[in-house]
Amino acid sequence: MTVVAYVVGAILAVAAACALYRAARGPSILDRVLALDVVLAIIGAALATRMVVTGNLDNLVFLVVASVVGFIGSVTVARFVTDRK
Amino acid sequence: MIVENSQSVLDVVVAVLLISGALMSLAAGVGLVRFPDLLSRMHAATKPQVLGLLLFLLALAVEFRSWALIPVLLVCWIFQLLTSPVSAHMVGRAGYRTRHMRRDLLTIDELDDVVEKAARQRKDDRRKKGAQPDPG
Numbered sequence: 757m758t759v760v761a762y763v764v765g766a767i768l769a770v771a772a773a774c775a776l777y778r779a780a781r782g783p784s785i786l787d788r789v790l791a792l793d794v795v796l797a798i799i800g801a802a803l804a805t806r807m808v809v810t811g812n813l814d815n816l817v818f819l820v821v822a823s824v825v826g827f828i829g830s831v832t833v834a835r836f837v838t839d840r841k
Numbered sequence: 842m843i844v845e846n847s848q849s850v851l852d853v854v855v856a857v858l859l860i861s862g863a864l865m866s867l868a869a870g871v872g873l874v875r876f877p878d879l880l881s882r883m884h885a886a887t888k889p890q891v892l893g894l895l896l897f898l899l900a901l902a903v904e905f906r907s908w909a910l911i912p913v914l915l916v917c918w919i920f921q922l923l924t925s926p927v928s929a930h931m932v933g934r935a936g937y938r939t940r941h942m943r944r945d946l947l948t949i950d951e952l953d954d955v956v957e958k959a960a961r962q963r964k965d966d967r968r969k970k971g972a973q974p975d976p977g
Contacts, residue, residue: 774870834931
């Protein structure tokens with residue numbers, strides 16, 4: 757299980773690096789918010805992996821909260837972009 | 842012996858679920874870097890949000906094997922299933938309106954016809970109004 761945890765961690769790290777590259781590069785604010793949504797999904801995935809490896813359920817609430825936060829964040833930014841004239 | 846065997850089988854199942862979920866995230870990351878415009882990047886970005894999350898939640902369920910956990914995981918996944926299309930719709934609409942996409946990559950743009958029709962309608966209305974004596 758430890759080997760699996762390391763493999764999953766490495767894959768998630770590469771994915772997060774790619775997403776952060778896109779968030780830094782842009783070119784538009786919508787690309788950034790999309791990339792940060794992916795980063796949030798990757799963080800949730802890492803927490804789920806941690807729960808599996810350590811065998812406790814401390815982070816379960818975060819998985820639910822993360823989807824709420826990501827939803828509110830991307831909708832807010834999308835509205836902001838559309839309304840700006 | 843049987844118990845031990847099933848335990849190791851379940852461990853393998855959990856490992857496969859975790860790794861395939863992580864590969865979904867990797868696909869999203871690579872897609873975000875490599876794809877040319879907002880709409881195609883949105884296509885890549887939805888993989889870890891729905892399928893990747895499902896795989897990780899299944900891994901949790903298989904690992905803990907407790908009925909009390911299932912409703913929480915279901916709530917988490919269903920909520921994500923409800924919210925991610927809405928936010929993707931909002932982001933896509935904002936991208937279409939502010940033209941953060943490459944039109945030459947589109948195969949079909951059904952919204953374009955609708956927008957053109959609405960614009961023509963508006964022009965006609967304005968002309969009709971202009972023909973009448975101006976009230977103000």
